[in-house]
Amino acid sequence: MSSTDIQENFHLFFDRMNLEPQNVDQKTNLTLHPEVGEGYVRRFLPRYDMEVVVSDYTFYRSQNISLSTKSPMVELNFCLKGERGISVQGKEHQLLPGLCSLQFMSEMEARFEYVGNEPFHILGIGIPVSTFHQFMEESNGERSIEFGQVLGKQSFRIFQEKLSPAASVALQRVMQYVNKPGTKKIEMEIGVLGLLSMAFQSFLLDSETAAVPLSKRDKEKITQAREIMLECMANPPSLPELSRMIGLNDYKLKTGFKAMFGTTVFGYLREKRLEKALFLLQQGEMNVTETSSAIGYTNTSYFAEAFREKIWSQPKRIRETFL
Structure with a gap:
């Protein structure tokens, strides 16, 4: 799977939001249509197989956005303000302020729900399955965790936890890179890799503990x-x-x-x-x-x-x- 596959997922989602291109250089800036709301979406490509999206907007009225994803991917989200509901296969999930959310998704139907006149601010990081597998490889070339193993028979799985102090500091650094003119791609890439590493360690690696019978x-x-x-x-x-x-x-x-x-x-x-x-x-x-x-x-x-x-x-x- 190429990087363009996961970018197509993002393209489809932002098309549903009625966003208008503002300018395109090393990043893409999109703004909400003035009749729909106010705010922006910024898209960055630190490297070919990684997309970083910073969204900060407010819908004037409550919105439901439906989406059919085209390609499997892994997405890490940090909700900074507001909340968003996600409905997949009849199950409801919430992105809430202060939460770190790691999502695994194959081809699926999803509905995203926004509350009107509530500011929503989130940073998202998307990578294809091939890159996730590369990150899960050990020094001897073996891979302990597979994308399909995490998903099982589901088309969507989400892990969530409160943002840790370490992740909070790393997130602040990435947000500084987002807002600083002239940020080099390597700076953004290093910051994003730090966030991914902490999330994978917390959600996937530290949880592999054998059951111990305890009274x-x-x-x-x-x-x-x-x-x-x-x-x-x-x-x-x-x-x-x-x-x-x-x-x-x-x-x-x-x-x-x-x-x-x-x-x-x-x-x-x-x-x-x-x-x-x-x-x-x-x-x-x-x-x-x-x-x-x-x-x-x-x-x-x-x-x-x-x-x-x-x-x-x-x-x-x-x-x-x-x-």
Whole structure:
């Protein structure tokens, strides 16, 4: 499948919206017909197999737009404002502010519903199935996840979750590229790849945990272990110490924790440490060294590297942004 196939899906959708071309250069700008509403759609092609669409518009009256997709594709959406309903095969879905939505679709019939006089702002990223498969390949060439495996017998599947702090920062960066004149395609591509990577990791890769039989009491103890780690974030107990504190053997703690929370005990602690670091830096009251110490990192350089991997930005840059 070529890139033009997924672009045809976008062409069909925007044709239904009664959009008018404004100008065409490295991006395409479209505006709503003044009798229908106000606002715009901007389309970017960071590379041949990737389309980025930023929509910011308001319909004067409630609208239902029907669409038959022509080609299978994967689409990642970040809803920034307003809401949109999607009806596929009798099932209703909602795109709501603050949600990240990963959608897998084959050829299907869909209806999109908009509320009149409600501003709607969304960033969408579309890739063909061939590119998704390329992204899912491991270093040895094997592929653990297939498009058809995700869809099963359905023609549409959607994963949704609240936007994480890391994804929020990466999204802000991409929106800056969208609005900055002269942005190079490589800048946009790197930013978009970061968003795709985080979404695939969260929705598809972290969820591959074997079922572990846990009693209600086991779950309560494992939840207690999580609370202890959060309370003692700067100086956490070792795994054997944590096991003794909650009265559960370390094997059941390790396997049960991963089954319940999708990661290891210390993987979870690392994520929460870095999320707290992001919060502290945004407050602007601590410098990078103080923030590193507050969350339990004794080596500031190691903290900065871990922060950059998670948040896709240097901690110093985050702090300067919010001062």
